Amino acid sequence: MAQDLAQEAKQKNIRYFLISFVDLFGVLRAKLVPARAISQMQEEGAGFAGFAAWLDMTPAHPDMFALPDPESLTQLPWKPEVAWLASDLHMNGAPVEASPRVALRRQIARAEKLGYRMKSGVECEYFLIQPDGAAISDSRDTQEKPCYDQSALMRRFDVVSQICDAMIQLNWGPYQNDHEDANGQFEMNWDYDDCLRTADRHAFFKYMTRQIAEDHGLRATFMPKPFSHLTGNGCHAHVSLWDQSGAKNLFEDETGRDELGLSKLAYEFLGGVIHNVEALASFFNPTVNSYKRINAPRTLSGATWSPNAVSYSGNNRTHMIRVPDRGRFELRLMDGAANPYLLQAGILAAGLDGIANKRDPGKRLDTNMYAPGAKTRGLKKLPLNLLDAIRKTEKSRALKEALGAELVESYCKLKRNEWDDYARAISRWEVEHTLDC
Numbered sequence: 066m067a068q069d070l071a072q073e074a075k076q077k078n079i080r081y082f083l084i085s086f087v088d089l090f091g092v093l094r095a096k097l098v099p100a101r102a103i104s105q106m107q108e109e110g111a112g113f114a115g116f117a118a119w120l121d122m123t124p125a126h127p128d129m130f131a132l133p134d135p136e137s138l139t140q141l142p143w144k145p146e147v148a149w150l151a152s153d154l155h156m157n158g159a160p161v162e163a164s165p166r167v168a169l170r171r172q173i174a175r176a177e178k179l180g181y182r183m184k185s186g187v188e189c190e191y192f193l194i195q196p197d198g199a200a201i202s203d204s205r206d207t208q209e210k211p212c213y214d215q216s217a218l219m220r221r222f223d224v225v226s227q228i229c230d231a232m233i234q235l236n237w238g239p240y241q242n243d244h245e246d247a248n249g250q251f252e253m254n255w256d257y258d259d260c261l262r263t264a265d266r267h268a269f270f271k272y273m274t275r276q277i278a279e280d281h282g283l284r285a286t287f288m289p290k291p292f293s294h295l296t297g298n299g300c301h302a303h304v305s306l307w308d309q310s311g312a313k314n315l316f317e318d319e320t321g322r323d324e325l326g327l328s329k330l331a332y333e334f335l336g337g338v339i340h341n342v343e344a345l346a347s348f349f350n351p352t353v354n355s356y357k358r359i360n361a362p363r364t365l366s367g368a369t370w371s372p373n374a375v376s377y378s379g380n381n382r383t384h385m386i387r388v389p390d391r392g393r394f395e396l397r398l399m400d401g402a403a404n405p406y407l408l409q410a411g412i413l414a415a416g417l418d419g420i421a422n423k424r425d426p427g428k429r430l431d432t433n434m435y436a437p438g439a440k441t442r443g444l445k446k447l448p449l450n451l452l453d454a455i456r457k458t459e460k461s462r463a464l465k466e467a468l469g470a471e472l473v474e475s476y477c478k479l480k481r482n483e484w485d486d487y488a489r490a491i492s493r494w495e496v497e498h499t500l501d502c
């Protein structure tokens with residue numbers, strides 16, 4: 066039986082609940098509900114006007130209701146009188162198919178029917194910058210190779226440790242924090258889990274990190290490429306498929322014959338990701354700015370750490386997919402703007418397509434893809450910009466079948482509008498290069 070939220074409020078001294086949802090553009094939206102009203106909200110959901118968020122709705126649509134998932138209950142560690150709840154959108158008594166958390170639930174249900182359960186972990190990189198966004202916040206963080214810089218990390222100890230302590234308190238199992246490859250950039254890692262739980266935590270982590278940074282007079286950004294000369298914000302995912310009980314990793318090779326320690330099922334799943342990845346790029350790299358991170362020239366540190374072609378490898382970070390260890394792979398394409406739910410839904414949908422069609426990922430490559438003139442002949446390229454990516458998504462029958470035409474069409478429609486808006490804006494670059502034409 067689902068937890069009784071009114072009871073939880075009494076036991077945990079919760080005065081307010083944030084009933085929240087993530088829209089198609091990844092924006093976290095919420096209503097702040099006093100504990101006295103939570104029983105009714107748990108039953109009927111919190112009401113929203115869908116058109117007011119990034120969802121494919123008009124002002125004439127009826128009320129949309131966000132039904133909170135009690136499993137996701139998260140007391141804000143820095144304000145325990147408030148608890149956060151992820152929710153599923155409903156309208157006219159039915160789930161809103163073109164909404165991210167519902168889309169992920171659909172994929173989980175499809176996997177469950179086949180006896181699978183996807184577990185995953187995400188690595189959310191972020192920058193700590195000045196509140197006005199103009200520059201990184203630490204003027205002494207200037208090393209050419211700043212990755213793992215102990216001094217720069219410790220100058221931000223107050224922020225990083227507060228976020229890490231919060232994750233400890235929430236039982237997420239955080240295990241390491243570091244300064245990343247760009248000046249001003251950090252990464253914090255916590256345990257992998259069922260993909261829905263990871264998606265909820267991903268959404269909450271972004272909120273929490275922004276909030277705690279703000280409380281320290283800073284700003285956290287997950288923008289894919291905030292500074293053109295520095296490494297961008299990736300959001301790599303580590304993925305494995307388990308049996309229904311969650312006890313057996315089905316990606317683990319049992320024959321002892323596979324060099325990377327992956328099972329046949331894992332290769333089929335991987336084959337599905339490789340087959341569908343161009344069409345998924347608009348989900349994994351959802352903004353105009355995303356395409357300045359992938360396919361990018363070398364950064365100040367010497368490497369972008371992001372992929373430039375569709376390839377997979379063993380423990381080699383220059384490829385789109387890395388197999389760092391037995392029984393899992395790391396997909397390195399996604400960036401900080403990726404929608405936490407569509408990220409997981411996209412991977413699972415592609416993987417299930419790979420299993421259903423026994424897709425072959427081809428041969429693994431062991432080359433250094435960042436070396437000048439690296440061999441990319443025969444490899445599929447990643448879309449060069451958001452419009453390219455949207456077109457690939459629109460054309461993908463496999464994605465429409467897996468994720469549902471409603472979701473794919475709504476998403477592409479809104480993203481096209483966004484692209485058109487961007488294309489109409491006149492940039493500083495254009496003025497600099499064209500004013501005297």
Ligand SMILES: [Mg+2]
Nearest residue numbers: 188190245252
């Ligand atoms: Mg990283």
